[in-house]
Amino acid sequence: MLQMLHVYKSYEPGHMVLHDINLSIDKGDFLFITGPSGAGKTTLLKLIFLEERVTKGQILMDGTSISNIHPSKIPHLRRRMGIVLQDFKLLLNRTVFENVALSLEILGHSKSYVRKKVMHTLREVNLSHKFKILTKRLSYGEQQKVAIARAMVNNPFLLLADEPCAYLDSHSTHEIIAIFEHINAWGTTILFATHNQKLVDTVGKKSVRLNQGRIIN
Amino acid sequence: MLQMLHVYKSYEPGHMVLHDINLSIDKGDFLFITGPSGAGKTTLLKLIFLEERVTKGQILMDGTSISNIHPSKIPHLRRRMGIVLQDFKLLLNRTVFENVALSLEILGHSKSYVRKKVMHTLREVNLSHKFKILTKRLSYGEQQKVAIARAMVNNPFLLLADEPCAYLDSHSTHEIIAIFEHINAWGTTILFATHNQKLVDTVGKKSVRLNQGRIIN
Amino acid sequence: MIHLITTGSIAFSLAILGAVLCVFLNVDDLVKKWRKEVSIVLFLEDNLNPSKIENLKTKISEMLEVDNILYISKEEALKRLKTQLENQEGILEGLETNPLPASFEIRLKPPFQNIQSIRTLVQRLKGLSAIDEVQYGEAWIERLTTGFRLIKLVALAIFGLLFMSTVFIISNTIKLAIYARQEELEIMRVVGATNLFIKTPFYIEALLQGLVGALLAISILFGIYRLFVSKVQMDSSSISFLPSDVILGIMGVGIGLGLFGSLISFRRFIRT
Amino acid sequence: MIHLITTGSIAFSLAILGAVLCVFLNVDDLVKKWRKEVSIVLFLEDNLNPSKIENLKTKISEMLEVDNILYISKEEALKRLKTQLENQEGILEGLETNPLPASFEIRLKPPFQNIQSIRTLVQRLKGLSAIDEVQYGEAWIERLTTGFRLIKLVALAIFGLLFMSTVFIISNTIKLAIYARQEELEIMRVVGATNLFIKTPFYIEALLQGLVGALLAISILFGIYRLFVSKVQMDSSSISFLPSDVILGIMGVGIGLGLFGSLISFRRFIRT
Ligand SMILES: Nc1ncnc2c1ncn2[C@@H]1O[C@H](COP(=O)(O)OP(=O)(O)OP(=O)(O)O)[C@@H](O)[C@H]1O
Ligand SMILES: Nc1ncnc2c1ncn2[C@@H]1O[C@H](COP(=O)(O)OP(=O)(O)OP(=O)(O)O)[C@@H](O)[C@H]1O
Ligand SMILES: [Mg+2]
Numbered sequence A, B: 001m002l003q004m005l006h007v008y009k010s011y012e013p014g015h016m017v018l019h020d021i022n023l024s025i026d027k028g029d030f031l032f033i034t035g036p037s038g039a040g041k042t043t044l045l046k047l048i049f050l051e052e053r054v055t056k057g058q059i060l061m062d063g064t065s066i067s068n069i070h071p072s073k074i075p076h077l078r079r080r081m082g083i084v085l086q087d088f089k090l091l092l093n094r095t096v097f098e099n100v101a102l103s104l105e106i107l108g109h110s111k112s113y114v115r116k117k118v119m120h121t122l123r124e125v126n127l128s129h130k131f132k133i134l135t136k137r138l139s140y141g142e143q144q145k146v147a148i149a150r151a152m153v154n155n156p157f158l159l160l161a162d163e164p165c166a167y168l169d170s171h172s173t174h175e176i177i178a179i180f181e182h183i184n185a186w187g188t189t190i191l192f193a194t195h196n197q198k199l200v201d202t203v204g205k206k207s208v209r210l211n212q213g214r215i216i217n
Numbered sequence C, D: 001m002i003h004l005i006t007t008g009s010i011a012f013s014l015a016i017l018g019a020v021l022c023v024f025l026n027v028d029d030l031v032k033k034w035r036k037e038v039s040i041v042l043f044l045e046d047n048l049n050p051s052k053i054e055n056l057k058t059k060i061s062e063m064l065e066v067d068n069i070l071y072i073s074k075e076e077a078l079k080r081l082k083t084q085l086e087n088q089e090g091i092l093e094g095l096e097t098n099p100l101p102a103s104f105e106i107r108l109k110p111p112f113q114n115i116q117s118i119r120t121l122v123q124r125l126k127g128l129s130a131i132d133e134v135q136y137g138e139a140w141i142e143r144l145t146t147g148f149r150l151i152k153l154v155a156l157a158i159f160g161l162l163f164m165s166t167v168f169i170i171s172n173t174i175k176l177a178i179y180a181r182q183e184e185l186e187i188m189r190v191v192g193a194t195n196l197f198i199k200t201p202f203y204i205e206a207l208l209q210g211l212v213g214a215l216l217a218i219s220i221l222f223g224i225y226r227l228f229v230s231k232v233q234m235d236s237s238s239i240s241f242l243p244s245d246v247i248l249g250i251m252g253v254g255i256g257l258g259l260f261g262s263l264i265s266f267r268r269f270i271r272t
């Protein structure tokens, strides 16, 4: 479903952040991307949701290249994905509910559907009791859960999660992993970037290890 | 050196986030504050560096109460502390060097001292090769290290670290712990908030566990 | 808070724009009134018979430039001179015959109330028979014309400066307002909102801000106008408020500025 | 970018303020010139002997209100009337004696060029012997006085509105600029920077922005002024640019506005 062919990425001329990445991800995969700080995990995910463009190489989605896709098409692609960013990117002055609902509203769903679906997703991440609270009044762990809920609520075909459990205790982390496994079983492909090798070992899914921009296995 | 006597904190009337916290921290202590997401760890630290005021109770520093200290005295107190916040609070459009130097500049140190000391601290956290780079061009793990460097650079008598290793792999985490142990040995009191119980167990220092705003042991 | 600032800036800018417009429109009215008083006097030869005079009157009144024509007989002229001389009427007491000529007083249609038109008309009038002399206060008309040009230039300069400033200030206020909300825009983009979805609320907001700003501006102006009229104890007929089409225009400019401001700002702040 | 916006807003606002000031100062000059032409005419009884006239002249010229006094003899008066009558001189041809009285023309010192002072002076003049009549164009002076009041009120209204707007817009622009840098301020506070340490750079910046803005405004104005003078083909003596103290004032206002704007903004945005 998603293929990276000889992908290179540099932010500044002369300094490659990703080197010759080759990756093939099938529909329904659950893939961990591991590696130390600065390895290029976030960059790899950004290339997939087109926040950044590849410097060299090709990214194919369902067989067609997205490397040169027109900017106006990007929103439509992103709507079908779920994205958890390392810095959450939540609207801090809106309520938890509004943040999660945003993903559905831009798809034009009906109010009643949005309400039902958002509350259901918030219940899954144990935050339904705080749906009315302004997001800035949550602890960081709680904010991270909101970000996860927003990424899941639109039943994405692809979920990109960048360190989604960095601020969660091990109990919450395993709850989230269980949810991810559940939606993965329903067909969502998951890419999960983390520096936590132990977590990857515990969950026991496929993983790719990055180091200094290269895949090492 | 630092005492909390029957401290309560609520952000909104009727909802206590911290309940009857009693804590006594001696000079040279290295204390972990653990607890799940939303337990009140960040709130506890914010009370100490006076980002928030206690709702009830007293906080004594070196025997004198800081609960009713005049706002104009707060900066002087903070300058002697080191603070690593969960969201880093770095100046993203300045270089790594400038961010770390800030802590020293407000103390009025000479340029040459600032340069020497900043570069020394960056070397400790393995970031000296990136001192000239704009902070927004760093990965999150690297940004976290900058925040740690900024908190240490002024030889604080008290270091407050809120999840300082959330974005660091286990290797970097242990490097940072080692640095903390080192400055702790030189006299800096350390308060380290984390949800990572395993880390606390590995390091084997004193710890206090919070749950729903109460100390449980 | 940002909404308040933007709306307030629009309101204030438009209020000034409106105030200057109001002053200039009133000055323009005054100038028009003055111009109406521009007249040409034709002194007639003595002893013309009445039908000749009637003929001449019809001929002149049919000229394109002429708005109306008034016949002043010798007796009328003497009466006028008497009032003009005020306290020195004694001077006329010794007269036996009336030395003053009869005359036509001609007023012109507005488009011809300028020095060029008057000169060509005078040339034609001088060619008529039975006309002794043509008087038209050349110096006064010339001074008035220069005055008009001056006022128009000042008006244009101030208005241009004002308009540029208004556009500059409003568009920049909106730019800053958007800048302050950049984070929000970025988040919208991350979750896949289209540009249209992101921009529409901003445009609606800008439109409303422009409208509310314009209404506020007009209210402020009207308040000042009322105060002004009551302060100088004049009936409101001598100073008029902005005509309704100018008011509509101000509202249009307000909305336009709001939208234009957002448009410019978006081009700068939204990448992709 | 933000600096540019703030500086630009200050420049534009001050330019308008300066333009309005410049227009009003020139109008004021004109009005002063007109006022100088306010005069009182005293008609004298016939057949006074020269020493009596000389006496009267000294007496009047020593009055507090009188700036200068001019004697117009009977002959002089007749000559004047002839020019006044232009083409109707014929009327005077039949005269045997000169029916016009001799007169004094009095001009007043500036502080007394108003209707009240004139009325009391006229009252006193009427009490003098050998004075036949006093004329002073009451209607005209009254109209001029009302005109002055009107112009002053308009000036005040526009200027007030303008000044308020300028303060409002500039302080808000700065407010938004600080708003956009709130994150930076918060970070400074976390690391223990004192308010002084945080604010000083902002104040210096505001001061510089105000100064640069004012200089820009004055340059714009001077450019327009030069263009204007050259366009209407006048020598620069008839329209004057802002006097240097007003220029200094504008610079002061610019700096003041910058500082004042930051001051207000800080009170709102810095908690602690
Ligand atoms: N916008 C940017 N401009 C320049 N360099 C960048 C930029 N973003 C990231 N980099 C560099 O690219 C490298 C990889 O960054 P990336 O964020 O992908 O790492 P990561 O694996 O996500 O690390 P972490 O676990 O710390 O988040 C780093 O060395 C970083 O300094
Ligand atoms: N500004 C605020 N206003 C209202 N409630 C707040 C505010 N900040 C935190 N809270 C609430 O206080 C509680 C404790 O928050 P705190 O941030 O101290 O938790 P924490 O232990 O640091 O959690 P985490 O590990 O997720 O960072 C949470 O329930 C949170 O919702
Ligand atoms: Mg990353």
Ligand SMILES: [Mg+2]
Pocket (backbone or CB within 6 Å): A139, A140, A141, B041, B042, B043, B086, B162
């Ligand atoms: Mg916390």
